[in-house]
Amino acid sequence: MSLKDESNPENLTPLSPAVFHILLSLAEGERHGYALKREIARRTRNKLQLGPGVLYGSINKMLELGLIEESDARPDPHLDDERRRYYRITPLGRKAARAEAARMRELVDLAAVRFGAPKHA
């Protein structure tokens, strides 16, 4: 049992790369698991390829923490398989992602001071 207050987004950071990427993807709209996976792979140029176990393990944890929730509405039932499950980001999820981004920015800023600004973003 964690002693941290998990409703405070600051306490949830650092987020694991998988969790952060899932939040990033869901920020654009509802997605099902497979779509998340493909989008993350594309965004990271295949450096982060989430297997189903890790993906749904992360989703399970995020659901419990209240970072995301399952969505009942299907974008278009004709286009999609009934068995897919869709997820959307919650307000807490947004806050957590922002907190994580801020944490990363601090790190990037510090790295820039120490090593100089990166050549390309």
Next chain:
Amino acid sequence: MPDVPLPVRFYRKLIRLYPAGFRENYAEVMEREFRDELDESNGTHAMGRVWIRLLLDLAISVPTQLAREAAQDSRHALRLWIRCPWQTVFAVLALAIGIGANTGLFSVVNALLLRSLPFRDPSRLIVLHSFFAPHESPAQFHGWLRQSTYLADAALVEQGDVNLGGTGEWRRARVAQTTWNFFSLLGTQPVLGRAFAPGEDVAAPFVVGEPGTTGPDAVAVIGYGLWQELYAGDPRALGSIIRLNGWPLLIVGVAPPGFDYPGGAVLWKPARMSPGNNGWETVARLKPGISWAQASAHFEAEAERFWPNRRPIDRLRFPSVMTGLQDDLAGRARKASLVLLACVAAILLLACSNVANLLMARTADRAAELSIRSALGASRARLSQQLLTECVLLSLVSATAGSFVAYWTTAAAAKLQPAALATQVYSILDGRVLAFAIAASTASGLLFGLLPSWYAGRILTFGNRGSSYGRRARLIREALVAAQVAITIVLAAASLATSGAFLRLIRLDRGFNVNGVVSANVALEGTAHQTDAQQLAYLQQVLNQVRRLPGVRSASATESLPLYAIGSIGGRLRMDGRQATENSKVVYVMPDYFRTMGGQILRGREFTESDFQANTAVAVVSERFASEFGDVADAVGREISQGRSRWKVVGVVKGMDYMVQGAEDGHLVASANPNAAGLNQVFFPSRSPGEATIVARVNGRAADYLPMVRDAVRSIDPQVPVFGVKTMEQRVNDALARPQFYRTAVFCLAGVALLLVVIGIFGIVSYAVSRRTHEMGVRMALGSTPAVLRVNLLCQGLITIGLGAAAGVAGAALTGRFLESLVDGARFANPITYAVLVIFIAAIVAAAIWTATRPIARLDIVEIIRTE
């Protein structure tokens, strides 16, 4: 499913590795995605990559999810436990006692029977009891051995206590004399020097260890411990002289560490054989390839040949048996530990079935919660997993608590029933014992976990009320209760039998007053006191010194102290020419012996100083001996004789208890022979007290005098080893320690069993009542009264108890004969006692049922009917 492709079917199997909760939520979508992946990958390479990624994913995520759900379930279980702490404490205690006691006793069984002996091919080693192979000379013995059809090798061994000296202080030590091939027979190599060589065992006149004689047998192999102690492990010990009862022996070898066979020996010397000595034990190795049955047949035929025309009584008292060395060393402890192991295994079973009942009742209490959760999507598998986690946790906690019980059990066993060899030390830190402990905990976890988790599954499948399942579950529970009652009755009956035998042991009239007597042993072999006169003079001096101590009322000495069945058995003595019907125990004593021991002089007097000074031929006889020849009152003044020797009877005394067995492993074993003090006994004045026990009656607490008496004895000659400095009370307690322990153990086990049954049946009935509230309400609405309903339930319970009791009584009758191995004289005797016992247990259980049905009296019909 023919339309499902093979990879998908395989992936489904892999998904089963995930815990139930995760599987329920995501198995379907994971499979869906796997299908997508398959559709998108073309070619073998792509497929290969998919599979590799998948397996890596499984390797990472399965343990994570398992740990996650286990933690969740554990938290859930802990919350449940905290909600009903007494149930939890009961379950943990019951299981801890069960698992711990089983593990502790298994460590004893493991050390005695399973761990192999530290000898070469130990399973072929045997001991031949009451077997008199030719043993007048080494040539005769080795000649017989060469012609043996079933023995590959054999050695004669005789053990005894001696005075060991030559380096510093004299000490008492256990030594063995053996034929030269003893070490090679066992396959034991000395760590230093050599074992005995052929020809070192010799034929000699009867007196063993006669000072001043040297021969090829004047060599010794010493034990590793003695080597470290006396010579600090110096190899120059080889070639040194060590004195055994004053007789010089050349040390030629050092035995390996831990080697102390037989009987904890610390020194071995070659045998000195003579026609008169029948005290040899035969240790042998069976020929390779010969079966036990064949060897037995040969042995029995030979045993008959070597002891022809044996009297039936001798056949009974000294049966010729061939025993495996391991079983022989385990001796009485073998059966005792197996019997106790069976008892504690029964307790563990009781504990398991009770915890199962407890969990089941709790599951039923939670039926509503489970139904709701199941409606919310929790599956049977998920709930079963949760219950199983609870059980595994319960097992783990209990096993940890049980390890303390195991440690204590092992320590108690080591104290009360030490193993025959140093290498057989009892330990729970042994691979086999640990494996047993793990197996016992796991097995009990499964035993008490399976039923409730199966039941939880049924609740979800069939709902929470009425079904054929309900009847079956009730049958199972009733069978469990009946089994518990049966086991309790067997244990309670055993407890009654051992307690009865033990009470007879303590109440036994020992013929002397145990309180206020100090005792100390001296042994004069090898010291400056060699002749009879010197020994008597020494003893007189010691007694005078002890008598001068403040608080000592009287002091005396004897060559054989009561409680020890050692010493000489004289033949059938005659009185006035007529022979007694039985052998007599012959006891040599000093003046004032009966006064000091608190014995009862019935007629005449005991020996006085003047009997010793005048060297008169006098004797004191026991009441029993005297009564063989008419009125006890007339015995004084008559003459007893044996051969040409004659003695005048000067007194008749109550006999003393010499029946305690001078046990095989050096520990006393009390025997509950009611005639213990009634054995024919004849007392003579001590003439050559080479080994004697000094006894002193003191004012106040005897234990306070121990150091004083020891120092007084030592002050006469510091060279004489003084040992066994104990009060008589301590000696009696030593003799009773083992039966007392077994009796207490069995009593406690029976108590625990009864408690378990009461708690178990209370739980079951309460549970039945709570489940049948509706039915009861309907019955009451139809005109029944609460009292009638309660009586009905009680009757149902009594049928179960009756069946259990019948099985228990049968079981008690069947197991009765094993109890003798725990406490001598323990047996099931009196049917009325057992009837009372059964009624007592049934009454307690009935009371538990009656109490559990109390809620029926408080039922409110209106309330029940309205909730429908």
